[in-house]
Amino acid sequence: MAQHFHAAGSGVFGERDSRRIVELAPAADNAGFITPVQRALIHRRGWLKMLAPRSAGGAELPLPAVVRLEEEIAAIDGSMGWIVTLCAGAGWFAGFMAPSVARDIIKTRRVCxxxxxxxxxxxxxxxxxxxxxxxxxxxxxxxxxxxxxxxxxxxxxxxxxxxxxxxxxxxxxxxxxxxxxxxxxxxxxxxxxxxxxxxxxxxxxxxxxxxxxxxxxQATSSGPLYRFPFMSLAFVTLSVNLAGMARHFLRLAEPAIARRRHPSTGLPLVDMPAVAARLRRASDELDAARSHFYRLLDGAWEQLAGGALIGDGVAAALRAASLELVRVARLAVDDLYPYCGLYAAHAQSEINRVWRDFHTATQHTLLLP
CATH class of the missing domain: 2.40.110.10 (Butyryl-CoA Dehydrogenase, subunit A, domain 2)
Structure with a gap:
């Protein structure tokens, strides 16, 4: 069956895909693994092959496109974004394997x-x-x-x-x-x-x-993807998962806060100037950190695609931008959570699942402040 690789741009993937992931996320969370429909979607879209070499049967997509896709999936469901990111990242290793081994692996039915x-x-x-x-x-x-x-x-x-x-x-x-x-x-x-x-x-x-x-x-594939430093790849792909989950949380936080009233004034919390300012600040600071991050990533990729190597200075800047993105995402989520009420503490609520996913992901060793 032909595979279609969906990646960059606005509307990174179709509304139907987004809706299906949203609908199935609670059941997957309760079951402890993504559903068969979610797994079929991942394979049908070819997401686990998007970093694998074309010579082995992969898509070998430009890294900025892959990173944007991973963020968008995480912004819909953290667990699915995490699986796609980690397993597609492991598929990238095919660019360093003996070509015959890489081909045998990537051509495996439903390879993961x-x-x-x-x-x-x-x-x-x-x-x-x-x-x-x-x-x-x-x-x-x-x-x-x-x-x-x-x-x-x-x-x-x-x-x-x-x-x-x-x-x-x-x-x-x-x-x-x-x-x-x-x-x-x-x-x-x-x-x-x-x-x-x-x-x-x-x-x-x-x-x-x-x-x-x-x-x-020692790369066995010649494309620019396999000249990108491994640690830089790890930082940029993991950090955007946190950014995606934080964006998801912010989307849910405003209506959650809007349901609550201040105990003294009786006014909706969302209309209180201090709370409204917190919402704006969280969104603005996350947008600014994302813009800076993607500017650096796009510039590094352009440099690499032009034949240059990623030097220590660029690698250090990517790491710093990744960790700053995670720091800002942490601040945004932790600053707004107390205003979201007991609904946000209910284990079956969507905002609680996003909060749990986000704070579990922050425990990855590479994302320590």
Missing amino acids: VAGSGAPTDYADVDGAGFRINGRWDYASGAPMATHFTLNAVVREHGQVVLDDAGAALIRAFIVPAKNVVVTPSWDSIGLRASASHSYRIDDAWIGAEHGFVIDPV
Whole structure:
């Protein structure tokens, strides 16, 4: 079946898609995973292949288009945005894999690559490959994954292999889901439907070609996407999820506040000058942070597409803009939540789900202030 990649521009995807995600989000939150209809939509739109190389069957879309799409999905449902962002990001790794391996993975029916970045266990050199054992945490989208990526400490003859700097050698690997046991462990207050479970691999042998190094110098695809620094990619894609969820919260906060009256004056809270000013300030500051962020991202991409590399200065500016976007989003949500009333504390209300998703996402290590 032909796939259609929907990305940038106003109206990032159709009203029908938006409506369907909105309708299904409460059920997904209650069930602890996105629904079959949501999963079908993700695959039909090709969102999990949008960062994978064209040579492997992916879309290889410009990064600014992908980032805008991820923000728009998160602005409708945090869990779905988180899954698309993390799993599409893992698909980007195909640009660093052996081309034959990348093609085999990306052409998999309903391919979904989940994974974890922390090198919590081991890969032992075994002949022409590695034998992997261990447990890894927080693999968003784990129940739908066809493949899992992981970082592992390399050992040989039982001894940790050291890199050129004398530190433990860590390699990235991709493993078919048939070699993986998903361990239900995700019991967070928010992003429930992301199903970011742990997974275990018991004595699985994989060929050396299933290892890869995420470094522009070692990219196997020549497009500008694979010259974009990994940490910069992580910062920009994660931060826009927070921006999207904050925008969602602000949309819901105003009507929630409008339902309440000041206990002394009896006036609607939303008409109180101080509260109205808080609403305006939250919206204006978030818009300003987003505009600055996208100006930097678009400029970095233009530079990269023109053949230049992203230097340390640009990478540092992208990180700073990403963290500032997260900081402003935090302030906006936390400043307005107390005015939203008990309705916002009700577990089944939409605004409560957005609040829970937002604060769960802020706990990602890279997003620490």
